[in-house]
Amino acid sequence: xxxxxxxxxxxxxxxxxxxxxxxxxxxxxxxxxxxxxxxxxxxxxxxxxxxxxxxxxxxxxxxxxxxxxxxxxxxxxxxxxxxxxxxxxxxxxxxxxxxxxxxxxxxxxx
Ligand code: HEC
Numbered sequence: 735x736x737x738x739x740x741x742x743x744x745x746x747x748x749x750x751x752x753x754x755x756x757x758x759x760x761x762x763x764x765x766x767x768x769x770x771x772x773x774x775x776x777x778x779x780x781x782x783x784x785x786x787x788x789x790x791x792x793x794x795x796x797x798x799x800x801x802x803x804x805x806x807x808x809x810x811x812x813x814x815x816x817x818x819x820x821x822x823x824x825x826x827x828x829x830x831x832x833x834x835x836x837x838x839x840x841x842x843x844x
Contacts, residue, residue, distance in 0.1 A: 778827070810839055
């Protein structure tokens with residue numbers, strides 16, 4: 735009897751830890767693309783919060799809107815991807831997609 739109980743115990747534990755892992759990995763997947771504010775803080779903020787190295791500041795809407803109008807969004811996304819004089823390629827974000835960059839630029843322009 736006791737060995738059956740132990741087996742039941744163990745099966746349940748495996749099931750529970752499996753479910754926990756599933757929940758964890760699904761929040762990680764949605765979190766990566768959805769949390770633009772966190773990505774901004776981890777990557778772009780280093781320069782775009784303070785205007786370090788003459789980066790356009792987050793929240794300077796007038797300057798960002800002018801730049802978006804002048805160069806167009808796809809050009810700006812490419813600038814970040816390939817880097818500029820002072821900005822490192824990718825803007826310190828290794829996992830960002832084109833769409834993440836677009837959202838980050840829109841986030842900074844508000
Ligand atoms: C190490 C500092 C630094 C980091 C980190 C950084 N930038 Fe920049 N960024 C700059 C600077 C400085 C400029 C102005 C151009 C230049 O001198 O390189 C700039 C310019 C830009 C431009 C304008 C490009 C153009 O064509 O005029 C965009 C868009 C941009 N950054 C987006 C981002 C995004 C999005 C991130 C985060 C994923 C980021 N940057 C991270 C320093 C940085």
